[in-house]
Amino acid sequence: MATVVEGGRDQRGSVTPRPQAPISGPELANTPLVIRRREDEETVVTFPYLVWREFLAGLAAFVFLMLVSIQVNAPLLQKANVSITPNPAKAPWYFVGLQELLERFPPIMAGVAFPSFVIIFMILTPYLDRNPSRRPQDRRVAIVLFTVFVCLSVAFVVIGEFFRGEAFNWDWTLILGHPGLSSPV
Amino acid sequence: MSATPGEANPVRAFVAQLWGSVFRHGLPTNDKVAARTALTNFFLHIHPVRVKKSAVRVSYTLCLGGLSFFLFILLTITGLFLMFYYIPSVDSAYQNVKDLQFVAVFGDIIRNMHRWAAHAMVITVWLHMARVFYQGAYKPPREFNWVIGTFLLLITLLLSFSGYLLPWDQLAIWAITVGTNMAKYAPIVGPYTRYLLLGGDQVAQGALIRFYVLHVIALPLIGFLLMVVHFWRVRKDGFTGGL
Numbered sequence: 562m563a564t565v566v567e568g569g570r571d572q573r574g575s576v577t578p579r580p581q582a583p584i585s586g587p588e589l590a591n592t593p594l595v596i597r598r599r600e601d602e603e604t605v606v607t608f609p610y611l612v613w614r615e616f617l618a619g620l621a622a623f624v625f626l627m628l629v630s631i632q633v634n635a636p637l638l639q640k641a642n643v644s645i646t647p648n649p650a651k652a653p654w655y656f657v658g659l660q661e662l663l664e665r666f667p668p669i670m671a672g673v674a675f676p677s678f679v680i681i682f683m684i685l686t687p688y689l690d691r692n693p694s695r696r697p698q699d700r701r702v703a704i705v706l707f708t709v710f711v712c713l714s715v716a717f718v719v720i721g722e723f724f725r726g727e728a729f730n731w732d733w734t735l736i737l738g739h740p741g742l743s744s745p746v
Numbered sequence: 747m748s749a750t751p752g753e754a755n756p757v758r759a760f761v762a763q764l765w766g767s768v769f770r771h772g773l774p775t776n777d778k779v780a781a782r783t784a785l786t787n788f789f790l791h792i793h794p795v796r797v798k799k800s801a802v803r804v805s806y807t808l809c810l811g812g813l814s815f816f817l818f819i820l821l822t823i824t825g826l827f828l829m830f831y832y833i834p835s836v837d838s839a840y841q842n843v844k845d846l847q848f849v850a851v852f853g854d855i856i857r858n859m860h861r862w863a864a865h866a867m868v869i870t871v872w873l874h875m876a877r878v879f880y881q882g883a884y885k886p887p888r889e890f891n892w893v894i895g896t897f898l899l900l901i902t903l904l905l906s907f908s909g910y911l912l913p914w915d916q917l918a919i920w921a922i923t924v925g926t927n928m929a930k931y932a933p934i935v936g937p938y939t940r941y942l943l944l945g946g947d948q949v950a951q952g953a954l955i956r957f958y959v960l961h962v963i964a965l966p967l968i969g970f971l972l973m974v975v976h977f978w979r980v981r982k983d984g985f986t987g988g989l
C-alpha cells in the first residue's frame with residue numbers, strides 16, 4: 562500500500578527532498594515512522610480544486626436533506642401536559658443509551674460515574690496513548706478498545722430505542738409486532 | 747474578466763471596475779491566479795493555498811468534519827427563520843410550531859430541515875470522531891485539537907438536547923424530564939444542577955426560556971468559537987495525511 566518514493570517534482574517544478582538512506586534495526590525502532598506515498602509529495606491548489614469538491618459535497622448534503630424534509634415531517638405530538646405522562650417516556654435517542662444504563666445499573670454509576678468516566682477518558686485519550694505509530698497494525702489494543710466502546714454505545718441506544726416498551730420494560734413487540742396481529746403496532 | 751484599463755466601452759469598463767473592486771483577482775485560470783485568489787479572499791483563507799493531494803481524497807476525511815460544519819451552518823440559517831415565528835412562552839410556543847408546520851409558507855420544510863439536520867449532525871460528528879480515532883489523527887501534534895473536538899461533541903449534543911424542548915409538545919417535555927432527571931443522581935450537586943438547568947423543580951416556563959437562550963445564543967456561540975479554533979489548529983498542525 563505505502564511505498565517509499567524517490568524525491569519527485571511537483572507541478573511547480575521544485576524538488577521535494579529525497580528520503581534518507583535506508584535504516585534498520587534499533588535505529589528504525591527509534592525513528593518516527595514516515596512512509597510517504599507519491600501522493601503525499603504532490604500538492605494541488607485548494608482553490609478551486611478543494612473548494613469545488615467541498616461545494617459538491619455541500620450541495621449533495623443539501624439536496625438530500627431537502628428531499629427528506631419534503632417527504633418526512635418532524636414529529637409534533639399533543640401540546641405539553643405535565644399531568645399526562647406518556648408511557649414509556651424516553652430521552653432523545655442519543656441519550657437513550659444512558660437511560661438504558663440507568664435501567665441496568667445503580668443511578669450513581671449509570672448517571673454519574675460512567676458518563677464522567679467516558680468524557681474524562683476521551684479528553685485524556687491523546688495523552689494516554691503513548692504509541693507513536695498511526696498504522697492499524699501497530700495499534701491493535703487502541704483499535705479494539707475503541708471499537709468495543711463504539712459497539713456498546715450503539716447497542717445501548719438501539720436497545721433503548723427499539724426494545725424498550727411500556728415502563729421501559731423489555732418488549733419484543735416494538736419490532737416483531739403483537740402475536741396474532743399481522744403488522745407491528 | 748480582469749479590469750482592462752484601455753477599455754473603450756464605458757459600460758464594460760464600469761463592469762470591469764465593479765468586478766475588480768469586489769474580487770481582487772480574476773477567475774482561477776491557472777495555478778498562480780488561483781493561489782493569489784485564495785490568499786486574498788477572506789473566506790477562502792480557511793484553507794492553505796496548496797494542500798497535499800492525499801489530504802483531499804474523499805476516502806481520507808470521508809468529508810465528515812466538513813459535513814458537520816456544513817450542517818452547523820444550515821442549522822444556523824434554518825434556525826434563524828424559525829426564530830421569526832417562535833416565541834419561547836408556554837402559552838404560545840406550541841401554537842407557533844404548529845403554525846410553522848401547517849400555516850407558514852415553506853414553514854414545514856424549514857422546520858423539518860432544522861430537525862433532520864440536527865439529528866444528522868449528531869451522527870456526522872460521532873462518525874468524524876471515529877474516523878479521527880481510527881486514523882490515529884489525535885496523536886502529536888494534534889492532541890489538543892482532539893480535546894477541543896471532545897468539547898465540540900458535547901456542545902453538539904447539548905444543542906440538540908436544548909432544542910428538543912422548544913416545540914413544547916408531549917415528546918419535548920417528557921424527553922427533557924427524563925433527560926434532566928439523570929442529572930439528579932450526581933451526589934450533592936445533582937439536585938442543584940437540575941434546579942439550575944430547569945429554573946425550577948419542573949419542566950415549565952423557567953426551563954423553556956433557559957433552554958431557548960442556551961439553544962439560540964449561548965451554545966451556538968461557544969460552538970462557533972470552538973470550531974474557529976478547531977479549524978485554525980487543523981491548518982496550523984497540517985493534515986495527518988495517509989497512513
Ligand code: HEM
Nearest residue numbers: 807811812814815875883884891892895896898899985986
Ligand atoms: C461540531 C463538531 C466538529 C466539527 C464541525 C469539526 C470539523 C473538522 C474539520 C472540518 C476537520 C478537517 C478534516 C475533516 O474534515 O475531517 C477536522 C479535523 C479534526 N477534528 Fe474535528 N470537528 C468536530 C468535532 C470533532 C470531534 C468530536 C473530535 C474528536 C473528539 C474532533 C477531532 C479532530 C481532529 C483531531 C482533527 C484533525 C484530523 C487530521 O488532521 O486528520 N473533531 N474537524
